[in-house]
Amino acid sequence: MFIPPNHKVRKVGRFLQALMENAQKAWNLGEHASIDEQVVLCNSRKCSYKQVLKHKKYNGILLYSVNDPVTGYTFAFEADRRNNEEGGRPGFAMRLCEYISGEWRRVWMDSAFPTIRGLEAMYDMGIYGGGTIKHIMGFPAELDELKRPMGDKNPVLKKGEYEWRMAPMKAKADGTERKAAFTAVIWHDVGYAKIITTCHQPNATMVKRRQSGVQGRVDRPCLESISEYNKNMGGTDQCDQLRHYNTTQRKTVKWWHALFFWALDVASGVNAYTEYQYDYIKHNGSKDGMLTRQKFVSSIADDLLGEPQGNTKKRKRSKQVDNHLAVDDNPKSAARRRASWIVPNATVRSVIVSQRSQRNNFQFARHAMAATVLCTPSATMNGTSCIAPWLLNRGNRDVMPCFQESQGYAPEISLQCT
Numbered sequence: 001m002f003i004p005p006n007h008k009v010r011k012v013g014r015f016l017q018a019l020m021e022n023a024q025k026a027w028n029l030g031e032h033a034s035i036d037e038q039v040v041l042c043n044s045r046k047c048s049y050k051q052v053l054k055h056k057k058y059n060g061i062l063l064y065s066v067n068d069p070v071t072g073y074t075f076a077f078e079a080d081r082r083n084n085e086e087g088g089r090p091g092f093a094m095r096l097c098e099y100i101s102g103e104w105r106r107v108w109m110d111s112a113f114p115t116i117r118g119l120e121a122m123y124d125m126g127i128y129g130g131g132t133i134k135h136i137m138g139f140p141a142e143l144d145e146l147k148r149p150m151g152d153k154n155p156v157l158k159k160g161e162y163e164w165r166m167a168p169m170k171a172k173a174d175g176t177e178r179k180a181a182f183t184a185v186i187w188h189d190v191g192y193a194k195i196i197t198t199c200h201q202p203n204a205t206m207v208k209r210r211q212s213g214v215q216g217r218v219d220r221p222c223l224e225s226i227s228e229y230n231k232n233m234g235g236t237d238q239c240d241q242l243r244h245y246n247t248t249q250r251k252t253v254k255w256w257h258a259l260f261f262w263a264l265d266v267a268s269g270v271n272a273y274t275e276y277q278y279d280y281i282k283h284n285g286s287k288d289g290m291l292t293r294q295k296f297v298s299s300i301a302d303d304l305l306g307e308p309q310g311n312t313k314k315r316k317r318s319k320q321v322d323n324h325l326a327v328d329d330n331p332k333s334a335a336r337r338r339a340s341w342i343v344p345n346a347t348v349r350s351v352i353v354s355q356r357s358q359r360n361n362f363q364f365a366r367h368a369m370a371a372t373v374l375c376t377p378s379a380t381m382n383g384t385s386c387i388a389p390w391l392l393n394r395g396n397r398d399v400m401p402c403f404q405e406s407q408g409y410a411p412e413i414s415l416q417c418t
Helices: 013-026 088-100 116-124 226-234 233-243 254-283 293-307 329-339 402-407
Strands: 032-041 058-068 074-079 104-109 129-133 162-168 180-190 192-197 204-212 217-223 350-353 365-367 370-372 413-416
Touching: 013 074, 013 254, 032 226, 032 233, 058 233, 058 254, 074 254, 088 104, 088 116, 088 129, 104 226, 116 129, 116 226, 129 226, 162 217, 162 293, 180 217, 180 226, 192 226, 204 226, 217 226, 226 350, 233 254, 233 293, 254 293
Parallel strands: 032 104, 104 129
Antiparallel strands: 032 058, 058 074, 129 192, 162 180, 180 192, 204 217, 350 413, 365 370
């Protein structure tokens, strides 16, 4: 019994498989496609799928995907479960190619995926393959010898120069010939690019490249295979960029939430918006009036949340009423008066109210924790400045009832000041 690879992912395997199947039903890939890796941010200690990626910005779960090079649409993907039976990255590439086989598309990969045997197997599935390749994966040794260390003053190939070789494919195991050939090329640009394809002749072309000390870009000669690789290899990177614009990614201790957030970002911010763009332009003839990506994702979120339930009115913040503040019809003057009661000396941390500090003119302080004012009457106030003043009389130390009920009485009262 065949079990889809994504079903083997714990917790969310069937959800990921359903997402991929719906993506394949809703979109048709063009002539070109790219295969590369995506990283799902995850730092959970309990996730056996997490990998420490020193060459990436963050650690997480690796997914390998087939993407449209123009829109970044994710057509197929598979999670890396860190299982030795998966065959490494070339094995992932072969399984992903099964979803797009039979239509002679041109699939581009970076150096971690293509091998000579893998490109032959892709040709048998009806797929042309190509990409950068390592010398241990079958790149011709006579071309690999032309590579020189960076900074070499006398390189064999000057910048913009290239060398190529062609070789026919081997016959199948049953003796059937493969009517295709490998085209391998090494090209000196900023560094050395080693590319191999099964669908190109060694035809020369020109590409625009930046050059130090020259404003703008300059034309540099290369082969058609290099030019097409540069144009069509960035589909997965574009998907990564688009899904981060309006991401739902949140910090979580549950590792499968990271895969769920990744699926939401790809489904809404990349795939669904790509389909929306295509349908809108098809029916209206232009992009005028089309929703932006942010508004489109927001509309999807509103649809998923549904109609609001219950009372949706915002509750008004209750106003704090301080019965120990002076009564005034004008709130601005009351605020100014309250500010004037604060002890002006910022170095004062407490005010000790005792018998020795009680004089004809009393000092006012504000209690920082309770946001109330301690005030005592002076000869000019006659006790009319507060509704319920905290009063300490000079002789018998009697306390007003409001203070006695709320705070209690103490011979020495320490008040924190702001």
